[in-house]
Amino acid sequence: MHCPRTHIELTKLIVGGIEVYSSSNGGVFFDNRQITNFSDPTLKRALVLAEHLAALPDSDADLSSRINCPKCPSIVMMRRFFTPLHVVEIDECPNCAGIWLDPKELNKIHENHLSAREKQLLLNQQMNDHGFVQFDIPTNRFSRQGLKKNHNNNTESLVELALASLFDK
DSSP, X not given: OBOTTTOOBOEEEXXXXXXXXXXXXXXXXXXXXXXXXXXXXXSHHHHHHHHHHHHSOOOOOOTTSOOBOSSSTTSBOEEEESSTTSOOEEEEOTTTOOEEEOTTHHHHHHHTOOOHHHHHHHHHHHHHHTTOOOOOOOOOTTSHHHHXXXXXXXXXXXXXXXXXXHHOO
């Protein structure tokens, strides 16, 4: 595989048992869904890869131009935002789902990483901004939750009713 920016052969790296491909200018290619193993800055392998990429020299390649996938050379990669904050725009192959990160993009992903609580707060804020209302569905006697809660009461009521009908005769 070759770097989509400089067309130089990519170097295969094994970080934490996972194969990624690095260019000499600090770009990196992840196979399908591998980026999730490196997007969380609290993971050791993510920090090791970020340090390795930061040590590589920058290039003068045009980072705004569209590129072809290193794995599928005939396919032009699509651009999309990696995070819901729309800070980091990445290149993703529509064919193999591989992801190309240009130099410094992994660091930006780490800087903008959200905790689970922050993600939930952001989701709630976005839902409110777009007119969605979030509420809990109340349980009633016809729902599964309602039946489970009142199961003993219903059984006791049936037994009482049966006993009452036997002794009334």
